[in-house]
Amino acid sequence: MSFLSLTNIAKSFGPRSILHNINLSLAEGEFVSIVGASASGKTTLVKIASGLIQPDSGTVTVGGQSVAGFVAEAGMVFQNYSLLPWLSALENVRLAVEPAFPQWTKAQHTAQAIKYLEMVGLGKAVRKTPAQLSGGMRQRVAIARAFAAEPRILFLDEPFGALDALTRATLQQELATLCGAAGRPVTTLMITNSVEEAILLSDRIHALGRGPGATLSPGFTVELSRPRSAGLLMHDTEAVSLRHRLAEFLTSGAIAPALVKEVA
Amino acid sequence: MKKTLVSILLSLVGIVLVLGLWSAISAKIAPDLPSPSKTWEDSALYVTKPWEKRGEMDQGIGLMTAYSLLRVAKGFALALLIGTPLGFLLGSSPLFFRMFDPTIQILRPISPLAWLPLGLILFRQSEPAALFTIALCSMWPTVVNTMQGVRAIPQDYHNVAKVLRLSPWRKFTKIMLPATLPFMFSGYRLSLGIAWLVIVAAEMLTGTPGVGGFLWQEYNSLIYSHILLCILTIGIVGFFLDRLMGFAEARLRAV
Ligand SMILES: Nc1ncnc2c1ncn2[C@@H]1O[C@H](COP(=O)(O)OP(=O)(O)O)[C@@H](O)[C@H]1O
Ligand SMILES: [Mg+2]
Numbered sequence: 001m002s003f004l005s006l007t008n009i010a011k012s013f014g015p016r017s018i019l020h021n022i023n024l025s026l027a028e029g030e031f032v033s034i035v036g037a038s039a040s041g042k043t044t045l046v047k048i049a050s051g052l053i054q055p056d057s058g059t060v061t062v063g064g065q066s067v068a069g070f071v072a073e074a075g076m077v078f079q080n081y082s083l084l085p086w087l088s089a090l091e092n093v094r095l096a097v098e099p100a101f102p103q104w105t106k107a108q109h110t111a112q113a114i115k116y117l118e119m120v121g122l123g124k125a126v127r128k129t130p131a132q133l134s135g136g137m138r139q140r141v142a143i144a145r146a147f148a149a150e151p152r153i154l155f156l157d158e159p160f161g162a163l164d165a166l167t168r169a170t171l172q173q174e175l176a177t178l179c180g181a182a183g184r185p186v187t188t189l190m191i192t193n194s195v196e197e198a199i200l201l202s203d204r205i206h207a208l209g210r211g212p213g214a215t216l217s218p219g220f221t222v223e224l225s226r227p228r229s230a231g232l233l234m235h236d237t238e239a240v241s242l243r244h245r246l247a248e249f250l251t252s253g254a255i256a257p258a259l260v261k262e263v264a
Numbered sequence: 265m266k267k268t269l270v271s272i273l274l275s276l277v278g279i280v281l282v283l284g285l286w287s288a289i290s291a292k293i294a295p296d297l298p299s300p301s302k303t304w305e306d307s308a309l310y311v312t313k314p315w316e317k318r319g320e321m322d323q324g325i326g327l328m329t330a331y332s333l334l335r336v337a338k339g340f341a342l343a344l345l346i347g348t349p350l351g352f353l354l355g356s357s358p359l360f361f362r363m364f365d366p367t368i369q370i371l372r373p374i375s376p377l378a379w380l381p382l383g384l385i386l387f388r389q390s391e392p393a394a395l396f397t398i399a400l401c402s403m404w405p406t407v408v409n410t411m412q413g414v415r416a417i418p419q420d421y422h423n424v425a426k427v428l429r430l431s432p433w434r435k436f437t438k439i440m441l442p443a444t445l446p447f448m449f450s451g452y453r454l455s456l457g458i459a460w461l462v463i464v465a466a467e468m469l470t471g472t473p474g475v476g477g478f479l480w481q482e483y484n485s486l487i488y489s490h491i492l493l494c495i496l497t498i499g500i501v502g503f504f505l506d507r508l509m510g511f512a513e514a515r516l517r518a519v
Contacts, residue, residue: 052423070426082420086442095438099429149428 003028003187004049004071004153009058011044018044020213022058024206029185033198034216035246036208042191043079043157045208049189050076050155062153075151077159079191081142083130089141090126093117093148100149116148117141119181120174136167143171147178156190160197169230172200176227195246199239200228207249217249298489306489321473321481325497332463332474333501335391339398340459347403347455348448351410352440361411372404376462380469390470394463401462405454413447414440449516453509460502475501 005025011018018041026032036042047053049060051067060067070076075096083092093113101109117126120140130138139160146154159175160168179186179201192198198205199222207217220242224233233239283300290297298306307325314326354361354368376397383393421443425435467476479494 047423050427052426070429074427076423076427078420078423080420082424084421084424084439084442087438095430095434096428099431099434145428 009055017213031188033190033202033205041214074153075146076155079157081138093145096145096149116144120144154188303489303492307493339395342399343403347406351407355411355414376401376465394466402455402459406451409447409451413444417443449513
């Protein structure tokens, strides 16, 4: 049933406890978001979930197997894009395609990279380097890079965090389309600081409390049919009530254990 | 535009002042020091016919410079060939760093004058001994800068390599090398400067034809004007070499 699962995860940096008693489990194909304030440990959590860093205690498993190193057949979109500035958009994406499809020819690698760059609307900018692209375009390259390897699991760390509201809305829709168009179950764990973004894209939402020793709230299931539009979310009673409950959760400061029980 | 004109004028003023000081010293204080005009008179043949070969140690300044540059190029190439991989190893392996850093710190300040006799003992010939000395003295900035460049690679790029599952070779060519390149070039520039400094010492002690060898020979033949000719040549060539590397470095940083 559960495909990706984190059990009793704890992590400290030196004397500072960042995460504490984190339990999370994603079914195959599920889109789960984690909302939290900045510096609450979201990046740390997604790095642990993906196997990029080791937790101090607790286990991460994918398909029942415990994780060692970055999860197989997974992709990641980093908070700061992390494109390689000396490579063009095309080369950046192709770098991800090549190891994912080692049996392909060079022409097939290029075709795959271009296909995904076109899907995010960058068909005309494939030769540009990141420095020649706007923030939104860089973020699109990063998303194309993650999708072009056709991963089974996607880790998205504030994929739109650095963008203006308009670009953000456009890219949110594009991401929803990409996820829908994959034609196979893609299990996605997204980190975000925007409740609206989480509601727009997710099946389930957890809030991460403020550190130190942040814990995860119980999940809020998003019972809204897809496709969802940002406009609809403003008026839909279910969406509005969900937004209120989550906002309350996040603004109540540290998620006290008592409060967690009450909401659950 | 106006600004560059002013700085060119100012640097000319500076040169004239130094020439004046030089004339004054040779006229009033040190009679053995040839004056600028005397230096030019004695050197004109070497400067106006730079490619003329009249004897083994009596050649135009162009030829002498070319010999020295070729020697420096070989020694410098050797320094890069050894220094760059060494820098990568030190930068990427903490174990390797802890093992060899103390040794390198001890080898770094050793003067070319100390290495050269050792080179002569090892190779029994002046040319390889000179190259050995140039390489050993000039490779340290390359080693240290490359090492720092590798260390400065952001953790994010290492994570990208993990996420994209790059093979070690692809990680090296697509991430490590391009990320380190600007640092490497700063090292190369400093190394070339040192290689050019060392050439004089190497040629003096080995008596090989080149600007340094010529300088030493003319000192022994009491033709002091030619010492000044060599000194000026060394300075000007060194300046252009540094500019050349600076240009290459700027091009790299612009990418
Ligand atoms: N490698 C590290 N070493 C020490 N402290 C770290 C490290 N990574 C993150 N932190 C600290 O942990 C806290 C949570 O960081 P992070 O997970 O990046 O938060 P978020 O993504 O929610 O903004 C921050 O205070 C940060 O300074
Ligand atoms: Mg973060």
